[in-house]
Amino acid sequence: MPQSSTISGDGLLLVEDTPSLQMLYATVLRKAGYKPMLASSGAEALTKFAEHRPSVVLLDLMLPDADGLMVMREILALRQETRVIVITANGSVNNAIDATREGAHDFLVKPLGDIRMIGAVASAFAEMHQEVALTVDDISRSDALDRAFMGRSEAMQEVHSRIAAVAGSTAPVFILGESGTGKELCARAVHLKSTRAAQRFVTLNCSAADPEQLEIELFGQAGPKPGRAQSQVQARAGAIAQADGGTLFVQNIQDMSSDLQAAFLRFKQRASFAPVGDSRQIKVDVRLICTASRDPTEDMRAGRLREDLYYRLFVIPITMPPLRERGTDVHLLAQHYLAQIVAEEGKAFSRFHPEVLDLFLHLPWRGNVREMINVLRHAVVLHDGEMVTREMLPPGLAQMDVPTATASGMPEGADPLAGMTMAEIEERAITAAIARHHGSVPRAARELDIAPSTIYRKREQWDKR
Missing domain, CATH: 1.10.8.60 (Helicase, Ruva Protein; domain 3)
Known part of the structure; x- marks a missing residue:
């Protein structure tokens, strides 16, 4: 549950004109640890937003004095990074698509479930915190990413060159590398250097999502149809709809079920999708960037990743060095x-x-x-x-000792072969060669007369020990 000391500093604005609903939503939010500011009209919402610049806004689209989408546009014009969660009594998926295209972070349909509302607000704050964590001295998000993505090594210069080459393309990018190497920063760099930089960058982690809900997270869900009995199903926009015009960053796609991979392949081929519960296809324009901590080629050979999907996505690889x-x-x-x-x-x-x-x-x-x-x-x-x-x-x-290395990369005065197995000698030789070339695997591979992929494969095996 979020802590109020953190949340109150970020600011949450609730805009709802029905007094009973405003009181109900505010009570739920306060119990969850939030301290929402309240507004009952578009004019009041814009006044409070201009004064407090909250990070997250819960905004009813049906207001007595203004169109909710117009209010949202004004809010985002004042502070682009604000996360706006729109609320409506109309379960039309078209409204969800329109709202997300205009910049909404999420879409809720009345009557609101407590868990769904709190989940949407928590997700919005979490995303804000991830971006604020990149910010130093109020520099722009792009500059902050450049600083966090810095590097003079040959390995990073190769990454930067590849990003510059692919950013202007629409071809899918597949980012490889160990956990913690900055694969998401690499994806954001591709996005920010592309013509889509002003549009949304949407992330979907297939391994973190509930497998039973992953299809809805990806494609969204249609609401109750007119004339039918109302159900608990609520319309929501999925990751693809939210990324329309921008970039969709999919992590660990091999963790999708085979059936969902097939549906994702159809979306990639047709540039359209149907929300869960609806057969109508919706056209979208989405740049795809995927990533995995494992080698997708091995996943494809092992049957975890469909071969036809692999060849659709593994077009331009970028490897983040450890x-x-x-x-x-x-x-x-x-x-x-x-x-x-x-x-x-x-x-x-x-x-x-x-x-x-x-x-x-x-x-x-x-x-x-x-x-x-x-x-x-x-x-x-x-x-x-x-x-x-x-x-x-x-x-x-x-307390760790730092070895004094000789030109061979071995500790001073030591017999480099005494008591070592062939595998240990091989590991020591490769590690020393990489160190001599300041972390450059390609240069070390040339010195040792082996393929760079051989070194990467052996390093991966060593890491698993």
């Missing part, structure tokens, strides 16, 4: 996230002791950027000062 292969990018990212965490926690840290920077270069970073953020937050929250020292790091890191 943090341990990015050389001194580690220092750039550490400084960036230190500044961000310091701002959040109200501390004074501004730099790292050289020992910490040296240690960061040698850490395996199995959790990639997420692990780095956790390490930095540990140091900042539990300590005070201007410089982060080794003693401030989590215990396991603070």
Whole structure:
């Protein structure tokens, strides 16, 4: 359940002209920990929005003095990043599509279920928090993403070049990489550098969604038909409708059922879809970006991903390198996230002791950027000062030895083969070659006269141990 101390700072505006409903919705929201501001008309809503600039707005489309869509346009003109959840008594999916095309975050149909309403509000705040987390010193979202996506290593320069090449295309992009390497940031970078940058970027994680609800999350759901007995089914716009004109980012598509993969393939082929409970096809214009932490080729061969869908989606691959292969990018990212965490926690840290920077270069970073953020937050929250020292790091890191490497990459004075198996010698040789080339797998592969894919495959096997 959300905490009121957090939510009240973000601001929630409820716009409902029926007094009994306004009181009911406000009571439900307060019990959930929110502190909603209330408005009973379009004019009052715009006045309160201009004064308080709330992050989330629950907006009834039927107001006594104004068209709700017009009010929404005015709100988004004042603050584009605000999440507007529209409410209507009309269960038409067309209204849902119109609202989402105009910029609505979600769509609710009266009578509102408490769980559905709170879920929509929580989702809106969560999305706002994810974007605010990228913001440093009130820079624009694009600039913030560029800072979080920084990198001078050859591996990251290759990523940036690929993004620049594909951003203007409509071809599907498939982003590969370990968990925590920044695959969603990569997808957002493609979106923000494309002609669709002003439109919505919608995310759907197939592994996080309830399998029984995933079809509705994707295609949406039609409401009760006129003349039929009213049911508990509520119309809602799915991820595809919300992304119309923009980009749909689908995570872990191999976790869709085979039947749903077939339906998704039809949508990809026809550029149209039918909401659950409706046979009418709705045309959309959506750029697809997919991602997976596993190799989609292996998923296809294992039967987890349909072959025909694989060839439709795996058109332009982009591989995000793990943090341990990015050389001194580690220092750039550490400084960036230190500044961000310091701002959040109200501390004074501004730099790292050289020992910490040296240690960061040698850490395996199995959790990639997420692990780095956790390490930095540990140091900042539990300590005070201007410089982060080794003693401030989590215990396991603070006591870790940093080997003195020779030109061969082996510890000084050690017999590189004594007591080692062939597999261990191979791992040490590959790791040393990558280090010599500052994290560049392609250069290490050329030195060792093997394919880069061989190194990536072996690294994946080592990570699973």
